[in-house]
Amino acid sequence: MxxxxxxxxxxxxxxxxxxxxxxxxxxxxxxxxxxxxxxxxxxxxxxxxxxxxxxxxxxxxxxxxxxxxxxxAVGEEPTQHMLLDKFIGTTFRGSATRMVMQALGNQQVSKEELDEIKKLIDSIEKGQ
Amino acid sequence: MxxxxxxxxxxxxxxxxxxxxxxxxxxxxxxxxxxxxxxxxxxxxxxxxxxxxxxxxxxxxxxxxxxxxxxxAVGEEPTQHMLLDKFIGTTFRGSATRMVMQALGNQQVSKEELDEIKKLIDSIEKGQ
DNA sequence: ATCAATCTACGAAAATTTTCGTAATAAAAT
DNA sequence: ATTTTATTACGAAAATTTTCGTAGATTGAT
Missing domain, CATH: 1.10.10.10 (Winged helix-like DNA-binding domain superfamily/Winged helix DNA-binding domain)
Incomplete structure (x- = not known):
C-alpha cells in the first residue's frame, strides 16, 4: 500500500x-x-x-x-493520479471531460493512440 | 489576439x-x-x-x-492549453495519451461524456 | 602516511510566492 | 463639517521553494 x-x-x-x-x-x-x-x-x-x-x-x-x-517511496501512478485530480480541479474547474477534450484537440495524438482511447472508453462503458 | x-x-x-x-x-x-x-x-x-x-x-x-x-487579459482556453502542455510534460513525460487514459480511468465520467469524447475522436480521425 | 577525490550533513542565502499592515485618498453618512 | 467607510498604493513580513558553500568523513591513489 x-x-x-x-x-x-x-x-x-x-x-x-x-x-x-x-x-x-x-x-x-x-x-x-x-x-x-x-x-x-x-x-x-x-x-x-x-x-x-x-x-x-x-x-x-x-x-x-x-x-x-x-x-x-511513492508510486508513479498514484502520484500522477493525485496531481491530475488537483490539476483538473484548479485548471478545469473539476471537469475531466473538458480537459480530455482539450488534450485530444490540441495535442498531437496519433490515430493508434486515439483508437486505444476509444477501446478504453468502450471497456469502461461495458463495465458500468 | x-x-x-x-x-x-x-x-x-x-x-x-x-x-x-x-x-x-x-x-x-x-x-x-x-x-x-x-x-x-x-x-x-x-x-x-x-x-x-x-x-x-x-x-x-x-x-x-x-x-x-x-x-x-488572457483567455481561458489558451491559458488552459498552456498549463495542460506543461502539466503533461512534467507529470506524464509528455504523453497526452497516458494522461487521458488515467483521467478516464480514474475520474468519474458519465456515459454521456464518454460518448461525447468518442464523437470527438471520430471527428479528429476523419479530419486527419 | 599523505593527498586527492567523493559523499553526506548542515545551515543559510537567494528567489519566489503569499500575506497583510499602514497610509493616503475619496466618497458617503451623520 | 466631521466622521465613518471603502478603495488603492506601497512596502515589507512570512512562508515556501531552490540553490549552494562549507565542513567532516571515508575511500582510493600516490
Missing amino acids: EKQINIKPTESELEILQILWALGKATVRQVNEELSKTKEVGYTTTLKLMQIMFEKQLVSRTDEGRYHVYEA | EKQINIKPTESELEILQILWALGKATVRQVNEELSKTKEVGYTTTLKLMQIMFEKQLVSRTDEGRYHVYEA
Whole structure:
C-alpha cells in the first residue's frame, strides 16, 4: 500500500521522482547527472532536495557501502493520479471531460493512440 | 489576439483568473468575496495579487468611478492549453495519451461524456 | 602516511510566492 | 463639517521553494 499520497511534491521534487521512477534505484550523483541533461544544477542542490524528499517520505534510501541509494517511496501512478485530480480541479474547474477534450484537440495524438482511447472508453462503458 | 500566453500564473493567480473568467468583469472586492467562499483570505491580499497580475498583464482594468474594474487579459482556453502542455510534460513525460487514459480511468465520467469524447475522436480521425 | 577525490550533513542565502499592515485618498453618512 | 467607510498604493513580513558553500568523513591513489 502507498503511504503518504497526499503530499504534493514541488516541481523540482517531481523532476527527481520522474528520474527515480525511470531508473528504479539511483544515487544522488546519478540523479544529478540526469537532471544536468536538461538544466544547470549543482550536486549539492540535488543532494539537499533528495534529503528533503527523504524527510517527507517521498523517497526511501538504503546505505550501500558508504553512500546512499535512493528509491521512490511513492508510486508513479498514484502520484500522477493525485496531481491530475488537483490539476483538473484548479485548471478545469473539476471537469475531466473538458480537459480530455482539450488534450485530444490540441495535442498531437496519433490515430493508434486515439483508437486505444476509444477501446478504453468502450471497456469502461461495458463495465458500468 | 492573445498577448503573453507564456506567462505561467501561480496557483493563487490562477484562482483569481478562474473567477474573472466566470464573472467577466469584477472589482477586487467581488473577487475577494468569491475567494472567501473557499478559503480565508484578506482583502489586501487579493488586492495585492491583482495588482501584481496587472503588472504581469494577466489582467486589465479600467477606472470606473473611483475604483478599478478588472478583467482577465488572457483567455481561458489558451491559458488552459498552456498549463495542460506543461502539466503533461512534467507529470506524464509528455504523453497526452497516458494522461487521458488515467483521467478516464480514474475520474468519474458519465456515459454521456464518454460518448461525447468518442464523437470527438471520430471527428479528429476523419479530419486527419 | 599523505593527498586527492567523493559523499553526506548542515545551515543559510537567494528567489519566489503569499500575506497583510499602514497610509493616503475619496466618497458617503451623520 | 466631521466622521465613518471603502478603495488603492506601497512596502515589507512570512512562508515556501531552490540553490549552494562549507565542513567532516571515508575511500582510493600516490
